[in-house]
Amino acid sequence: MGSALAATLPSKAVLSGTCCPGVVWAPDSRSLMFLDGPPVRSATGIYSVPADGGTVTRRFSSVAYFSPKLRWAVRPGTGENTTLERLSDGRKFTLPTRGADVTWTGSETRLAYTRSDTSGNFDRRTNRVFVSDVFAAPKQVATLNGGGISGWIGDSTLLLNGKLNASARDRDLFTMDTRTGSRRTLRSALSFRGLSLSTDGSRVVYYIAFDSAARNGLWIQNTAGGAAKRLDSFGSYRWRDASRLLLIPLVPNGSPHVLREYNARTGAWRTLGDLGDQVRQGDWSVSPDGRKISYLSAKDGNVRVVSLPE
Template sequence: MLAALLAGSALAATLPSRAVLSGECCPGAVWTPDSRALLFLDGPPARGSTGIYQVSASGGAVTRRFSSVAFFSPALRWAVRPGTGDATTLERLADGRKFTLPTRGSDVTWNRAETRAAYTRSDTSGNYDRRASRVFVADVFGAPRQVATLYGGGVSAWLNDTTLLLTGKPTPQARDRELFTLDIRSGARRVLRQALGVRALTVSPDGRFVAYTIAFDSAARNGLWVQATAGGTPRELNDYGSYRWRDSRRLLLIPLKTSGGPHTLRQYDVTANAWTTLGDLGDQVRQSDWGISPDGKRLNYLSAKDGNVRVLTLP
């Protein structure tokens, strides 16, 4: 019994972290693709001009990465700039070549190679649950084509170069939304789950698994779930909080905590169907503002104590 208690204490040890940004300047920091630095939006009075700035994951000098503000693709190959009308301009950063898509200001979702984009155009009036949402895909510098119509939903992710993950209702009158995959070549659909609402969708880096939350539905449906995107029975994780994929098989979770005290970091291994407690932060994360480096080795978070951006190395 004593050995078990000591082991539990070791697992719950505080994970050491260091502040890499201070002064409450920088909510929403994200990792660079090489996992070496964090990017954040800032401007006067802290910086000389508004832009996207960068700081090393180990701290140090802040430098300006991009002088213009845009939505940058995950691999930083593209700058996406919505216009005042329907057109959104997409600029390839390597050579400055541009093309436009009629997204009407909606988000652009990239495939992993960033050679293909998807977006959703929804009707702008009426009850959202009954609004038609039309899904389009386009190769870069190519013309868009519509691949689906659904209601009260849209694109969630690319699973691979030819398969989208979508959510929405099949008809305006339907009660439940569907979480489903769509092959953009054949039009084949696979429904993974039906529920009143599917929230906080996040796909594993290899596209093989999706984690999601169902709330305000029946007791049998509510909860945090992981499911293979190829189909099969969803698995309830019997915990709840804020979650991110560490890699293709491990999901990190900061459980919801209403009693105060530091946030705990837990890890779920999809392959082993097993939980591990990695430790606590000695702090709380402000407004679920945290992320995992693409190589799965580090975690950044916005400190609830002092508003600093902190980085820790994951066990």
């Protein structure tokens, strides 16, 4: 693990006044976006602030779920249909998602969503996975129990988790080629929590709890297959890039949160520094270029930005 001792990382408050939990980075890493409205702002909308602080401006006047690259606005309706609008030209289409979230490929030309039963034990509920090209009809590609979509690997392969048999004890974590239907099982366990794909989809991190001692813990695994590696730490984590995982270890003693980095290629840990503060309720995120993090300060409720060591 290495030493947890390190200097405090300088940070800058870019939003103040406890206004803005859940900020997200813009695709170019130059600004942060957040939902706000009266009485602080004149109107409800999606606002933006530069990553180094400055003037707050309204970026979108309507409220929607926006795709990661901000190419699409997703607006669930009151019934089955969700409307998807391409922001470059305003062209729209609908999908019968029943309000479910959609998961985009990196190119944002395809998407996936799950339609789930609304009653019954979660472990046994049927979840139907659909994929669609934009402006095309959806196609069901999988049926799971007690699971769902964990992300796209490229433009054709989904990472899924769930039971293929409702009466089974364990869930499978597996990849599926949505064009051919071929599957590769990566791992089986009672449940998979905190599933997160690396920025290029080559690795997945997750933790297992309430299972056997041999299975429990925080794990990293290649999505192409092979054995998973258990990490000798636990806490809140985010991918920095394709191979580096940032982690704030769980230390329930009230001390400032420490930021650590694990290199999945070399298997080495390093401590980047402490925040001189704590992150409130796990509210932190990494810029798309991997150079900064933002976090909601537990000390004063401000949104602060930290430049990461290279």
